[in-house]
Amino acid sequence: MALKINTPLTVPKNKQKTYEKNYEIATRGTGRMMMFAGDQKVEHLNNDFVGKNIPAEVADPEHYFKIASQAHIGAFATQIGLISRYGRDYPNIPYIIKINSKTNLMTERFQDPFSNRWLPMRLINDFKEKSGLNIVGVGYTVYIGSSFEADMFGQAARIIYKAHRQGLISVIWMYPRGKAVKDRDEKNDIHLLAGGAGVGLTLGTDFVKIHYPYDLPGQNEVAKQFREVTTAAGRTKVICVGGSKKSPKKYLKLLSDQIKISGAQGNATGRNIYQRPLEESIRMANAISAVSLYDYSVEDAYKIYTGEKKLKK
Amino acid sequence: MALKINTPLTVPKNKQKTYEKNYEIATRGTGRMMMFAGDQKVEHLNNDFVGKNIPAEVADPEHYFKIASQAHIGAFATQIGLISRYGRDYPNIPYIIKINSKTNLMTERFQDPFSNRWLPMRLINDFKEKSGLNIVGVGYTVYIGSSFEADMFGQAARIIYKAHRQGLISVIWMYPRGKAVKDRDEKNDIHLLAGGAGVGLTLGTDFVKIHYPYDLPGQNEVAKQFREVTTAAGRTKVICVGGSKKSPKKYLKLLSDQIKISGAQGNATGRNIYQRPLEESIRMANAISAVSLYDYSVEDAYKIYTGEKKLKK
C-alpha cells in the first residue's frame, strides 16, 4: 500500500513531488520517522562522547556517520559543519540539517535559552543544491516560555515555510524552558508537553520532537496519558526524545509503547544508539526501527539488537 | 441593499475590488463580522482543549475546522500551520491568518509580553496565492503598555498597510498589558479599553478586537458606557472578545447588548463556540451570528442554539 502523505499547503504544487519523495525517504515509506539525532556536540559539548561506559570510538565524530550510513534509519539530524566535512564520504545518508544549536554552558540562573538560527534557508538551499547531498529536511529548536520565545517563533515559522517551499520536510524540537517554567517539571508535565506539541502544529511543522515523561511512575498509564500530546499535535506527527542511555530492552519497550499506546509517529534517538561500539550501535538502531517503523514486538526487536535476528522491512 | 464599505486609502485602486470582496465575505454582506477565533493553541497551550466540562472531541484540532466549515461564521482566525495542514480538506472556510502569537508561559513578573510576527506579509501573500485558499485577512495582537509596545506598533502598522495593499482586511487584537498597567483592571477599565480602540484606528485597521468588561456589575449600564470604546474607534469597527465559556443565553444577551447598545460591529468568539460537541458548537455559532449579524432577538437566537429554530439570513 502506497504511503498516504498529507502534504501541507505551504508546499507549492511544483515542489509537491520533491516533498513527497523526501517524506518517503525520511519515513522509509512508513509515514513514521526514526530520526537519528546528532546535534549533541553543541548541545552537550563533549559530555556525551567521553566518559566511563562510553567506548573510545564514540569520541570520533565519524562514529555518527558510520552508524548513520550502515544502520537502517530514517534520517540523520546534525549541524551543517559535520555534514559538509563528512558528507562527501557518506553521500547516501538522508540528512536533516539542524539549523540552530546552543551550548549548555549558559544557565537559566543568568539568562533564558536562545538557540539562534545559524544559516538562512537561502544558504541551506544553496548547500543542498551545490553539495548534491541527500538533504531531506531541516530541524530547529524552540524553547517555549523562554524570554527569547518570540525570536524563535519568528525564525521557526519562516524556516518551516521556506523549507516546505523547497520541498523539504521540517522537524521542530519543542521544549518548555526558562525561568518562567522552572517551577514545572518541564520534561514530565504531560499537559505542558501537549501544549508544546500543539504549538508545533500551529507553526506548521511536519514532525515535532517532544520530551517523553520517562521519569514518571506507572509507565503504562503514562503512555496512555501521553495521548493528550499526540492528539494536541493533530496532523503534525510527534516523535519523542530518547534522552539519556537506558537499558536496550527497556528503551525498546518504551518506544513500542510510544507507538502503540501513545500515538507517536516514530522517535528521535541519539545517545541510546551511538554511545556503544559501532556494530552494537547499528544493531540498536535497527532494533529501534523495527519497533518504530515496522511494529515489531519488543522481543523480536531486542533480538535484532542482540544479533539473533536481522531486520526485515 | 448593497453593503456600503468605507475602503481605506491604503487599499490601492487596483485592489479595491478584492478588498471589497474580502470584506463582504468576512462580514457576510452585513458589514459586521462574526469572527471564529482560533489562536488558543499557542495563546493558552492545551488548557482550552482538555479538562472537565470539555468534551473529548475538542482535543482534536480538526474540531476547529469542522465547526468553521459547517457553521455560519464570518471568518476563522488561526495560525498558518493549522491552515496549511487542514486547509486542503476545508477549502471553503474564509480564513484570517493570525500572524503573531505567544504562549502564556512567560509571566509579567519576569518580562512584559511580546508577540512577534511569525511571517512577513510577503510570505503571507505567497501562501495565499499558491494555496488557493480563501484567505480574506490577517490578524495581529498588540499589547499596549508593554515594554515591547514599540516593536509591535511597527509590525502592526506594516502588516495592516501591506495587507490593504493586497486587498486583505485586518484585525488587531488590542490589549493593554504589562507591568506598567498592572495596577489597572485591564479587562474592565472602559476608558483604557477606549484608548486601545482609538489606537487601532490610528494604525488603520478594519477591525479591532477589544476586551469587554464582563466582570463589572450592572451590565446594562456597562453596555452604555462601552459606547466610549466604539466611539473612540471611529471608522474602525470594534468586535469584542468572547472570553471564557458562559451560559449560552447569557452570552447571547451580552453579544446582543454589545451590538444594540454598545455599537460593536460583530464579535470574536472562540471558547464559547468550540468547547462543546460539534453539533452544539455549530448551533451556538449560528446563534451568535443570528444576534451579531442579523439582529435576531436573544430569544430567537437561543432557539437556534437549542435547535428549535434554523438560522435564516
Added chain:
Amino acid sequence: MALKINTPLTVPKNKQKTYEKNYEIATRGTGRMMMFAGDQKVEHLNNDFVGKNIPAEVADPEHYFKIASQAHIGAFATQIGLISRYGRDYPNIPYIIKINSKTNLMTERFQDPFSNRWLPMRLINDFKEKSGLNIVGVGYTVYIGSSFEADMFGQAARIIYKAHRQGLISVIWMYPRGKAVKDRDEKNDIHLLAGGAGVGLTLGTDFVKIHYPYDLPGQNEVAKQFREVTTAAGRTKVICVGGSKKSPKKYLKLLSDQIKISGAQGNATGRNIYQRPLEESIRMANAISAVSLYDYSVEDAYKIYTGEKKLKK
C-alpha cells in the same frame, strides 16, 4: 512678496519645486506654520477626548477632520490610520503623517520612552502616491536623553533625509525625557530646550516642535529668554507645543509673544483647538492662525475667536 524658502540641500534639484510647493502650502505662503496637532489618540489614549469640560462631539475622531477641513490651518498632523480612513472624505486637508507614536502607559520608572517608526518612508511615499492625498510632510518624535535616543536619532535622520528626497517637509517633535533628565524640569528648562532645538537643526529638519515654559513665572521675561531656543535652532524653525487647554485670550497672547518676542515661526496646537464644539474649534484655529501667520493683534485675533471678526489673510 513671494515667500523666500531656504531649501536644504537634502532636497534634490528635481524635487525642489515639490518641496517649495509643500512648504508654501503648509505655511500658507507665510513661511510660518500653524500645525494642527492630532496625534493624541495614541500619545494620550482617550484622555483628551472624553471628560468634564470636553463636549461630547470631541469623542468622535471625525471631529479632527471637520476642524481641519473648515478652519484656516497650515497642516494637520496625525497617524496614517486616521488619514487612510477619513482622507477620502477630506481630500483638501494638507496632511503631515506622524510616523511614530507611543502610548502613555509605560512609565519612566520601568523604561525610558521609545517611539518607534511605524512605516518606512518607502511606504509613506507609496501611500502619498496611491492615495492622491495632499500629503505635504512627515512628523517624528525624538526623546533626547532616553536610553533609546540612539535608535530615534537613526530613524529621525533617515526619515528627514528621505522626506526631503521626495520633496516632503519634516517636523521633529523634540522632547528631553527619561530617567537621565528626571531631575530637570524638562518642559521649562530653557537652556535644555535650546539644546533640543539645536539638535533638530543638526538632524536637518524644517521645523522642530518644542515645549514652551508655560509654567514659569514672569512670562514676558520668559518669552525673551526663549530666544535662546530659536537662536539655537538657526535655520530650522521652532514651533511651540500648545499643551493643555488654556483660556483663549491667554493662549493667543502666549502665541503672539512666541512669534513677536521669542522668534517662533508658528505653533503646534491640538487640545486648545479641538476640545471645543466644532464651530468654536474652527474659530479658535482661525484666531491662532491670525496671530501666528498674519501678525494680528491679540485683541483682533480674540475677536475672530468670539466670532466678532473674520480672518482675512
Added chain:
Amino acid sequence: MALKINTPLTVPKNKQKTYEKNYEIATRGTGRMMMFAGDQKVEHLNNDFVGKNIPAEVADPEHYFKIASQAHIGAFATQIGLISRYGRDYPNIPYIIKINSKTNLMTERFQDPFSNRWLPMRLINDFKEKSGLNIVGVGYTVYIGSSFEADMFGQAARIIYKAHRQGLISVIWMYPRGKAVKDRDEKNDIHLLAGGAGVGLTLGTDFVKIHYPYDLPGQNEVAKQFREVTTAAGRTKVICVGGSKKSPKKYLKLLSDQIKISGAQGNATGRNIYQRPLEESIRMANAISAVSLYDYSVEDAYKIYTGEKKLKK
C-alpha cells in the same frame, strides 16, 4: 614637493585620484589636518554656545560657517543637518560629515554611551553627489570599553570601508568610555589612549582623534610620553582633541608640542576657535594652522592670532 599619500588598499583603483584629491584638500597639501570640529550642538547641546565669556554671536549656528569659510582650515566636521541648511551659502568649505552623535544627557550611571549611525553611507554618497558640496570625508565616534562597543565597531568598520570605496577620507573620534573604564583617567591615561589609537589603525581610518592629557603635570614630559600614542597608530594619523577653551598662547604651545614632540599630524579644534567673536575666531584658526600645518613658531603663530602677522602658506 608633492604630498606623498599612503593610500590604503580599501580605496579601489578608480577612486584613488578622488581620494588623493580629498586628502590633499583636507590637509592643505601638507599631509597634516587642521580639522575644525563642529559637532557640539548635539554632543554638548547648547552648553558651548551661550554662557559667560561666550560672545552672543556664537549662539547663531551660522557662526560656525562664517569661520569655516573665511579661516584657513583643513576641513569642517559637522552633522548633515547643518551642512544641508547652510551649505548652499558656503559651498567652498571642505566638509567632513559627522555620521554619529549623541547628547550628553544620558549618564554612565544609567547606561553606557552608544553613538548610533545617523545615515548609511549610501545616503551620504547620495547627498555628496546631489548637493555638489565639497565633501571630503566622514567622521564617526567609537567609545571603546562601552557595552555598545561591538555595535560601534561594526558601524565604524563599514563606514570606513565604504568611505574609502567612494574616495572619501575618514576620521574616527576614539574615546575610552563607560562603566568598565570609570576607574581610569580616560582622558589622561596615555597607555589607554595609545590602545585606542591602535584600534583606529586596525579599523583602517586615515585619522584618529584622541584626547590629549592636558591635565597632567609636566607637559613637556607628557608630550614625549604621548609618542606612545602616535607610534601605536602607525600609518593612521593622530589628531588631538582641543577640548575646553584655553588661553591662546598656551593652546598654540600645546599644539606645537603635539606636532613637534608627540608626532601628531594636525589637530581637531572646536571651542578654542569658535567661542570668540568672528574676527578673533578666524585669526585663532589661522594661528592654529600656522603651527599645525606650517611649523610656525608659537610666537609667530601667536602674532597671527593677535593680528600682527598674516598667515602665509
Added chain:
Amino acid sequence: MALKINTPLTVPKNKQKTYEKNYEIATRGTGRMMMFAGDQKVEHLNNDFVGKNIPAEVADPEHYFKIASQAHIGAFATQIGLISRYGRDYPNIPYIIKINSKTNLMTERFQDPFSNRWLPMRLINDFKEKSGLNIVGVGYTVYIGSSFEADMFGQAARIIYKAHRQGLISVIWMYPRGKAVKDRDEKNDIHLLAGGAGVGLTLGTDFVKIHYPYDLPGQNEVAKQFREVTTAAGRTKVICVGGSKKSPKKYLKLLSDQIKISGAQGNATGRNIYQRPLEESIRMANAISAVSLYDYSVEDAYKIYTGEKKLKK
C-alpha cells in the same frame, strides 16, 4: 607527495581549486598551519607592544609586517585596517582577515563578551578582489557560554559558509567565556576545551584555535589528555593559542608535544614571536615552523632560533 585536502562540501565545485590553493599556501603544503596571530592591537590594546622586556621596535605596527614578510609562516592573521594600510608594501604575505575583535576593557562583571563582525563577507570578498592581495582566509572569534553566544554562532556559521563559497579557508578562535563559565578554569579545563573544538567542527571551520592548558602541572600527561580535544574536532584541525611569552626552548618543546602527542595540526603564535627584535622574531618564527610544519626536533628547531641552523623545508 601531494597534500591531501579534505575539501568541505560548502566549497562549490568552481571554487575548489581556489580553496585548495589557499589551503596549500596557508599550510605551506604540509596540511598544518603556522598562523602568525596579530589581532592583539584590539584584543589587548597597547599592552603587548610597550613595556619592560619588550624592545622599542615592537611598538611600531609595521614590526608585524616585517616579520610576516621575512619569516617562514603559513599566514598572518590581523584586522583589515592593518592589511589595507601596509599591504601595498607587503604584497607577498598570505593574509587571514580577522573579521571580529573586541577590546579587553569591558569586564565580565558588567557584561559577557561579544565580539561583533566588523565587515560582511560581501565586503571582504570585495576587498580581496580589488586589493589584489594574497588573502587566503578569514578568522572569527566565538565565545561559547557568553550571553551573546547566539549572535556569534549566527555570524560564525554564515562567515564560514560564505568564505568557503569563495574558496577561502576559515579559522575560528573558540573560547569558553562569561559569567556562566567563571567557575571553571576556562583555559585549562580540557573537557571544556574539547567541547569547544567539537563546536568548531559543527560550524564547519577548517581550523579551530584553542587554548592549551599551559598552566597545568605534568605537561607530558597534559599533552596526552589534550588528545580529547583534537579527537573531538574530527576533521576540523586544532591549532593552539601561544599565549604569553615563554622561554624559546620551552615554547618549542610545548609546540612539539602539541603536534606529536596531542594531534594538533599547527599552532597560532603571536607574542612568542613578535615581542622580540626583528631578527630574533624571524628566527623564532622559523623555529616554530620547523617544529610545527616539518617535524624538526626541539633541539634542531632551537638552533634555528639561535641562528646556528637555517630552516630547510
